[in-house]
Amino acid sequence: MLDTSVMPLGAKIKVVMAIAHEMKFDLEKNALHRVIALRNAFAHHSSSAHPVLAAGKTPEEDTSYFQFWVLEGSGKIQRVKRHEAFVEFNAAYGKAKGSLVQLKKIVNELYPQADA
Numbered sequence: 076m077l078d079t080s081v082m083p084l085g086a087k088i089k090v091v092m093a094i095a096h097e098m099k100f101d102l103e104k105n106a107l108h109r110v111i112a113l114r115n116a117f118a119h120h121s122s123s124a125h126p127v128l129a130a131g132k133t134p135e136e137d138t139s140y141f142q143f144w145v146l147e148g149s150g151k152i153q154r155v156k157r158h159e160a161f162v163e164f165n166a167a168y169g170k171a172k173g174s175l176v177q178l179k180k181i182v183n184e185l186y187p188q189a190d191a
Contacts, residue, residue, distance in 0.1 A: 084111060095178055098185075103174035108148055109167040113160055116143040120157075127156075 082090075088107055095102035125142040141157040155163070 091175065091178070094182065098178065098181055100178050100181060102178060103170045106167045106170035106174065110164065110171050112145050112147055113143075113164040113167065116145045116155070116160060117164070120144070 088111065091107075092102060092104060120143055123141065125144065126139065127142050128139045129137065131137050143155045143157055143160045145153045145155055145160065147153060
């Protein structure tokens with residue numbers, strides 16, 4: 076099931092959410108969805124995609140950065156600075172991983188043979 080040729084990542088998330096629902100576990104769904112959205116943005120943008128130069132009133136106020144176009148599950152496109160997306164990805168990943176680890180612990184306690 077972990078092989079992407081058998082089941083894509085989005086389907087795996089649906090399976091995990093179904094397990095959490097059956098266990099009456101409050102899974103960090105928003106964090107999981109954000110990890111996927113940001114992961115896709117990193118995977119499908121080149122590192123130099125969408126450069127932005129913001130001219131300030133003075134040269135010292137000028138800034139430049141690379142922008143991600145993150146496609147949300149709702150179909151909305153969100154524009155995010157690449158370096159901010161990286162920070163957000165790490166935060167969402169930490170929440171999602173913590174939630175999944177807790178769910179795994181609950182499953183293993185209820186079904187010890189599942190850990191074998």
